[in-house]
Amino acid sequence: MELSEEQIHRYSRHIILREVGGKGQKKLLSAKVLIVGAGGLGCPVGYYLAAAGVGTLGIVDDDVVELSNLQRQIAHNTQRLGMSKAESAKQTFEALNPDVQVLPIKTRLSKDNVLELFRDYDIIVDGSDNFPTRYLVNDACVFLRKPLVSGAILRFEGQVSTILPYDGHCYRCLFESPPPPGLVPSCQEAGVLGVLPGVVGGLQATEVLKLILGQGQVLRNTLLIYNALNVSFRKVRVPRNPQCPICGEAPSITELMDYEQGYCQMG
């Protein structure tokens, strides 16, 4: 692949970085990343990956744009109320960068389609807003041994972690199973500061770019917790758990499962 004159201009601030260069930019252009959710997290992740020239972006979301999304979901806009979020994200990202092919996938992930949907991608980004999806995505990535950049937000706090299956922790190493729905914040409590997903999604996009470029360290065996009110970043070490029900020595989970929906969705 040769960079065109237009690409040399567009990506010049990448090319002059020693850690990227023309070679790294070509890696970005050939990379395929799947983003689960075109909500608070998926919007900034997709926006920055598109700007960076990540060549193929799959976006899974079966929701439509609602007015209450627009306080934080920056790929959508007021004219697009009622439009599929995956389609709206495609329009925004392709308008930003025609080098990027965005594949909108208007479906809900389930144990029956997740492996097939993930198979062709290099890296999976979880920007989902609920526990059933979070566990399904983790399990599928473990089974496929695919890198997963996971993010979560609530109120003023966000978490980011990078899962490299069998080479580091997975989500179940930390929390074996989802909390019961009653222990999860109710819809009235599930507010989120609109800018918070911008910070957390920005960190997720950074992790993705480093994975593609093979540069720096990622949040392997680590959970990063950001608190917007205190302006604190805390790194918590999460070693791989030999008793993990999916990536441990004697796994009890050997096939995918769908948990009940019925949690409040807040992404």
Place this chain on the structure above:
Amino acid sequence: MSEALKVDKEIDIRGLVCPYTFVKAKLAVEELQVGQTLRVLLDWPEAAHNIPRSMAEHGQKLSVKQLDEKQWEIIIKKEVED
């Protein structure tokens, strides 16, 4: 570096300004094998200082020659893969 040195590749970036001068030079160096030599012809004064400095930081060996009032030649020998 000797002036009689064999040059493996040449780029003429006269007419380009920063940072595209460095972008073009860097892309050309990436395409060289270690040990090969690139000749860069340019007319942007700032770049005549900045390209050698940045290339040296990246570990490459080079020499600069002012050809006339407004033209410079930089010879870069690729020492390390970057």
